[in-house]
Amino acid sequence: MTSTIPASTGSAPPASTPTSTSVSTSADQPKPSKLRLATLPGLRVFASLTVFMDHSLLPLPGVNPFADTAFGDAFEAVFRVAAFGCVSFFFVLSGFLLTWLAKPTDSYGGFLRRRLVRIYPGHLVTMLICLLGMGAALWQVLPNIFLVQSWVPRYEVWAALNGSTWSLACEIPFYLLFPFILRWVNKIAPSRLWWWVGGIVATVFVVSTISNFLVPNTPQFPFSSPIGMTQFWMVYTAPPTRMLDFVLGMIMCRIIKTGRWINLGLVPAIAIYLVAGAVGLLLPFTYELAFVEILPAALLVTAAAATDVHNRRSLLRGKIWAKLGDMSYSFYLVHGIVVFGGGTLLRNGQLFSIPAAFGIIAIDLLVSLGLAWLLYTFVERPIRTRWSVARPKLPKLIPT
Numbered sequence: 001m002t003s004t005i006p007a008s009t010g011s012a013p014p015a016s017t018p019t020s021t022s023v024s025t026s027a028d029q030p031k032p033s034k035l036r037l038a039t040l041p042g043l044r045v046f047a048s049l050t051v052f053m054d055h056s057l058l059p060l061p062g063v064n065p066f067a068d069t070a071f072g073d074a075f076e077a078v079f080r081v082a083a084f085g086c087v088s089f090f091f092v093l094s095g096f097l098l099t100w101l102a103k104p105t106d107s108y109g110g111f112l113r114r115r116l117v118r119i120y121p122g123h124l125v126t127m128l129i130c131l132l133g134m135g136a137a138l139w140q141v142l143p144n145i146f147l148v149q150s151w152v153p154r155y156e157v158w159a160a161l162n163g164s165t166w167s168l169a170c171e172i173p174f175y176l177l178f179p180f181i182l183r184w185v186n187k188i189a190p191s192r193l194w195w196w197v198g199g200i201v202a203t204v205f206v207v208s209t210i211s212n213f214l215v216p217n218t219p220q221f222p223f224s225s226p227i228g229m230t231q232f233w234m235v236y237t238a239p240p241t242r243m244l245d246f247v248l249g250m251i252m253c254r255i256i257k258t259g260r261w262i263n264l265g266l267v268p269a270i271a272i273y274l275v276a277g278a279v280g281l282l283l284p285f286t287y288e289l290a291f292v293e294i295l296p297a298a299l300l301v302t303a304a305a306a307t308d309v310h311n312r313r314s315l316l317r318g319k320i321w322a323k324l325g326d327m328s329y330s331f332y333l334v335h336g337i338v339v340f341g342g343g344t345l346l347r348n349g350q351l352f353s354i355p356a357a358f359g360i361i362a363i364d365l366l367v368s369l370g371l372a373w374l375l376y377t378f379v380e381r382p383i384r385t386r387w388s389v390a391r392p393k394l395p396k397l398i399p400t
Contacts, residue, residue: 041325042316
């Protein structure tokens with residue numbers, strides 16, 4: 001297939017490469033003095049840490065290390081909705097950055113090669129580690145190998161082996177459809193972009209409402225009582241539902257390029273995100289999973305990008321944030337192995353006092369960062385460097 005990826009953008013950092021690059025201005029772009037996207041890696045780091053904390057506090061045997069269960073459950077509630085929102089943040093960010101990055105000269109095959117080289121090696125390594133450590137049935141392994149597990153509404157399938165990779169199974173169809181969706185997104189009249197934002201948010205609300213009132217709550221999801229497994233899958237892990245986050249990110253990117261951004265600052269955007277999380281605790285669980293944070297996540301991503309586009313002051317720029325942002329994907333892949341595997345195998349389900357439990361979480365974090373550095377340094381980065389760029393054609397030795 002030789003179709004190209006249409007876009008009216010210049011260059012920008014992809015989700016896997018938080019380094020900042022200038023973007024050529026045009027009639028379809030703002031014209032600030034300096035176009036850079038250096039704040040997003042820092043936000044990605046905080047989102048990754050939030051997901052880590054939520055997973056470290058899940059009410060599962062051997063995971064939440066607090067002997068004081070009331071404290072542990074309350075502490076988990078603090079991170080729960082924010083962590084759900086971070087999933088929306090990552091998906092919105094992916095759609096935003098891929099739209100920012102897209103070039104009209106890019107080929108469909110080249111785009112897919114870069115994305116698969118980006119995600120698959122790390123996935124394969126961590127999946128094999130999980131397979132050796134815990135084993136799995138063939139009907140669980142095969143969907144995970146081909147990253148289609150999230151299409152199956154069964155927890156024992158999409159959460160099998162390295163459970164974190166369910167989100168990659170949502171990324172794959174988005175990558176396959178991205179060039180075609182982008183062609184449509186680029187045709188939306190600038191005056192209608194915010195209407196499409198409202199339409200996407202309303203669609204997520206409808207899906208959450210259908211799940212809450214019309215879908216059976218049995219069999220029950222393992223640790224999200226009283227929600228059912230199908231309810232959880234329909235709102236949270238089903239690729240068609242998560243596609244809405246990606247497309248929202250694409251539209252937000254066009255909003256900032258066409259000068260339709262509402263000029264919301266980064267600090268107010270963070271405040272909106274946190275307040276929405278608090279409100280989500282008061283709503284039925286199906287609304288917590290995606291609805292309450294999808295718009296705040298989109299505003300947060302765009303506000304961070306606008307901070308860089310207009311060269312405003314940001315505390316999330318710098319080499320440390322960039323490096324941690326580079327490692328965030330590897331961290332995402334390994335943290336569940338440490339949190340779930342470590343709690344079950346090493347601590348054998350033992351519970352601890354509040355200070356000791358915080359110490360356990362800190363150790364898990366350091367171990368996860370160390371393993372993420374190893375995975376990034378010796379697997380992700382060298383493979384991406386070798387295979388992300390198409391090899392130049394060799395000259396013919398004998399002219400024809």
